Amino acid sequence: MATREGAATVAAEGSKIRVAHVLTVAGSDSGGGAGIQADLKACGARGVYCSTVITALTAQNTAGVQGVNMVSEEFVAEQLKSVLSDMHVDVVKTGMLPSVGIVKVLLHSLNEFPHLALVVDPVMVSTSGDVLAGPSILEVFREELLPRADIVTPNLREASTLLGGKQIETVADMHEAAKLLHDMGPRNVLVKGGDLPGSFDAVDVFFDGEEFYELRSARVRTHNTHGTGCTLASCIAAELAKGSPTLSAVKVAKRFVETALDYSKEIVVGDGPQGPFDHFLMLKREMQGSRKHWIFEPSRLFLYAVTDSVMNKNWDRSITDAVKAAIEGGATIVQLREKEAETGYFIEAAKSCLEVCRSHGVSLLINDRVDVALACDADGVHVGQSDMPVRVARALLGPDKIIGVSCKTPEQAHRAWTDGADYIGCGGVYPTNTKANNKTIGLDGLKAVCLASKLPVVAIGGIGPSNAGAVMEIGAPNLKGVAVVSALFDRECIVEEARKLRATLDKGKTSNS
Ligand SMILES: Nc1ncnc2c1ncn2[C@@H]1O[C@H](COP(=O)(O)OP(=O)(O)OP(=O)(O)O)[C@@H](O)[C@H]1O
Ligand SMILES: Cc1ncc(CO)c(N)n1
Ligand SMILES: [Mg+2]
Structure with missing residues (x-):
């Protein structure tokens, strides 16, 4: 033997x-x-x-x-x-x-x-x-x-x-x-x-x-x-x-x-007696179990607030105050997009925002910086096509964190799924000043991306109370919400703008259901 x-x-x-x-x-x-x-x-x-x-x-x-x-x-x-x-x-x-x-x-x-x-x-x-x-x-x-x-x-x-x-x-x-x-x-x-x-x-x-x-x-x-x-x-x-x-x-x-x-005692495979x-x-349950506490609920993408360091500076607001106001107005998820921030400062700011988000049951993601997300134990990251690849981010962050990825094309959308992302950010739907040289893909581009993936999608780019309704009306079942930057953070009163957007989205939801 x-x-x-x-x-x-x-x-x-x-x-x-x-x-x-x-x-x-x-x-x-x-x-x-x-x-x-x-x-x-x-x-x-x-x-x-x-x-x-x-x-x-x-x-x-x-x-x-x-x-x-x-x-x-x-x-x-x-x-x-x-x-x-x-x-x-x-x-x-x-x-x-x-x-x-x-x-x-x-x-x-x-x-x-x-x-x-x-x-x-x-x-x-x-x-x-x-x-x-x-x-x-x-x-x-x-x-x-x-x-x-x-x-x-x-x-x-x-x-x-x-x-x-x-x-x-x-x-x-x-x-x-x-x-x-x-x-x-x-x-x-x-x-x-x-x-x-x-x-x-x-x-x-x-x-x-x-x-x-x-x-x-x-x-x-x-x-x-x-x-x-x-x-x-x-x-x-x-x-x-x-x-x-x-x-x-x-x-x-x-x-x-x-x-x-x-x-398996409740499963039904055939009509016979055995x-x-x-x-x-x-194994499947175990995998789900280990992700139970955070498991990504796509409805969280409904009103997605993305901060912008320049806008906060212009309006003389701290990131934490901006995040607090967005949540108060009805934001369902927050992403910190701090392109210029120094790492030490960014981690501290992220920790403070995390406290606010956790106390309201809102997820907090970090744009691009997997290191910052790990350092402050944020709920996940959002990466672009030229940032850290989703697979690498997943390997570093493990199965329990949320990973979103920006996609403009059906190919990228398909890839997002196979690479292990949790959701797709798709845009720019409309022209925007927030991102330099950002190609606008329009509602047709958004629709094509939605159709190409099983993942939930959040639309982004030039969206505000005047056009959020139209975006959601494209009728893709996996389009779960809109992400906004300027429409919240480049305005005098973030709470009020968030409420307006929420009202528009809520109205669309009731008329669709
Ligand atoms: N309802 C049950 N709950 C728990 N264990 C069971 C049950 N039914 C069978 N087992 C166990 O499954 C194993 C297989 O036993 P079983 O007597 O069903 O074999 P079998 O008749 O050769 O199965 P089959 O021919 O359906 O493949 C044994 O260890 C048995 O104790
Ligand atoms: C082929 C095959 N092998 C074994 C059993 C005994 O369960 C079965 N039903 N069918
Ligand atoms: Mg047998």
Whole structure:
């Protein structure tokens, strides 16, 4: 078992990195819930590479199995040869093995690679009651495949069939079955109790030849259990491939299945009685969870105030006072655009603005200066096309900060999405004095950018109370608001101007809804 032991999740070999690798030899489930598809997802979720030798195609959905098309023995052999002659496999996991001939072909390959660990999920009957491997398979399973296995994972029905029809209705029966199956030669046995009648827990019995372990988890109340067996066996294989001892691998795998079922208990994929679950839902939720506190709510772009150092100087106002007034008038997000400010002063001013913004639940972004945003822990940055690239800013700021990017063209808008921006600032919509040599793209340019991206868009450039309504009326669902500079900060009373703008925007919103 040298290879398995040596293949921790990723084992460095010089400068190359070797990945933990499971080969699944199983059937395809067109519905994507069990078989090869479950194995790929399970290994993916556990961070392990998975190659696939397909033994049969099934036409299958949440109602059951409508058809089976076996792959020829010769072609199963060819797939095995392609993978095993070239790739560094740590563990072979078997699922649907529909004919004696296919099992023999597999055994032949395993003989050639005696170091490979073997997880056997003796798939025979699907939960829907459809036969995936007939009784003719039993002898070769008992006599040849099980003795070669490091672990075999039958469900109740499969354990009973392997044992010639033994009744298994209680946990005590499962112990007995595990012991009898162990006598057939596998190193470890896991009798799965997913289908144990009347049990509150999902109990599996593990036997290593010496000790019995009852592995219990809460029974998730769900119809989405299609593919639990395949997933469990693949997870065991994945953990073994990383180098775990067998009992730990089984415990991790069972926990994975339980958690995946729990996360997926409400999903609806098909109309049949037994749905699949989502192997990645817990990861998706985790990702969302880590961004929960800030998660960017596009409606925040509604009235976006962008400060301007020159204007504040002309009107003799501090940045903080300007920001306070904009928020009082109804600004929903603020960006500090201080092109000339010295870094030390900028950080202090940003901290003071941040205090004001936080106390009003308004996000504060910094224009261009990722360093300043990091220094004062602002909510994010807004970058232009020639500033720090979005990808680099994202790498520096991490997943929790908001990143906006200025775009004038559909290409830039598309790029913003792939690079990981949270929103697009699009303009100049109208001519403006705030930015020298800034090309005006008009309402058509704005529309084209909105159409080109899934990201929320805020329009900018020459916008004020007189034209904000027209901008919002272009009718793009992802146009979430307007950003203004002069219309607020180059006016005598910021609060009043902000209120006027807010009123115009609010009016447009009510008449559109
Ligand atoms: N509702 C449930 N809640 C929690 N765990 C479950 C539930 N149903 C099954 N399990 C667990 O899932 C794993 C697979 O067991 P199960 O008996 O369902 O296998 P199976 O019948 O081979 O599955 P399938 O044929 O649908 O792929 C076991 O660890 C079992 O305890
Ligand atoms: C292809 C395939 N393999 C295994 C199972 C057992 O769930 C299934 N339903 N379909
Ligand atoms: Mg099964």
